[in-house]
Amino acid sequence: MKSFRTYRDGLRISGKIYGEITPGKPKPAFILCHGFMANSSMCKGYAKLLAKLGYLAFTFDFCGGGLISASQGKTTEMSVMTEVKDLMSVFSYVSYMEYVDSDRISLLGCSQGGFVCAIAAKQLKEKIHSLILLYPALCIPADARAGHMMFARFDPHNIPDTIRCGPMKLGSVYVTDVIDMNPYREIKGYEGPVLFLQGTEDNVVDPGYARRAIREYPDCTYHEIKGAGHMFRGEHDELAKQYIREFVSTH
Known part of the structure; x- marks a missing residue:
């Protein structure tokens, strides 16, 4: 494993490379791409799997x-769209x-990171070889309109400058960047192969979002993992990895 760094708007982005460089x-x-209030360790297991598969x-x-990040930047200045910019960098x-x-760069994203990947894939189009989405948080715009985003509660008609979300402080940009967004319009347009995995017992992102979103992808392999919640663990995670193996072996 090696480290790398790049920059977005003067902010350092720190990361790791899994796999043998030849x-x-x-x-x-x-x-x-990791999810909300997390870091790259959320994706470590999938990175190790992909490295074993030759990526x-x-x-x-x-x-x-x-809350714990090797990259620079304030949580009060983060939003789905700033994370899209990070990914583009x-x-x-x-x-x-x-x-x-x-010619063979693909994206994999979990939860909010999945939504970020889906938006970026639409913008990058054929530059993205394939796309893997694990329980992408397509609910974020609707949650913003409802004034209920994860642990955060606020008046969507009078958005405060800062919003407390459990142990993390968010800025108004987290809400304003998505409150008028149609998530399906934001992801529509990517025509490459997609693997979409969703848990049937997800209490953060209703499976209905996944069932609606897959209609926007002409080449989509969709699996619902029975009994899985938000984030896959144990046997559900092993099944997700098996689906990933099958997908990358044919794409």
């Missing part, structure tokens, strides 16, 4: 994206690496 032999790559797997901490960095096959 000079003169570019490899396909995955960029993995270079890049994980990183979003700027202001969690990492994508640019990865795509110029001589040991990466720039």
Whole structure:
């Protein structure tokens, strides 16, 4: 495992590279994106899996994206759209690496990171070889309109400058960047292969969002993992990894 760093608007983004780097032999790559209030360790298991399957797997901490982060940035200045910018910076960095096959860069995202990946894939289009979404948080815009985002409660018609979300402090930008957003419109347009995994017992992102979202992808493999909640654990995580193995072996 090696470390890397890149920058977005002067903020350092720190990450790790899993997999064997072979000079003169570019490899396909995955960029993995973690969820809300987390860091790159959330994706470590998937990065190790992809490395074993012959990929270079890049994980990183979003700027202001969690309580413990190796990257710079304030949680009060973070939003879904600033995280899209972070991902775009990492994508640019990865795509110029001589040991990466720039025609085979894929994205994998969990929860909020999945929503971020879906938006970025729509913007990057054919530059993204494939897309893996694990319980993407497509509920975020509707939650903003409801004034109820995870642990945060606020008046959506009078958004405060700062919002307490459990142990984490958010800024108004977390709400204002998404409150008028139609998530399906934001992700529509990516036509590459997609693997979409959703737990049937997810109490954070209702499975209805996944069932609606897959209609926007012309080449989508969709699996609901029975009994799985938000974030996969134990046998549910092992099943998710099996689906990932099957998907990357044919794409």
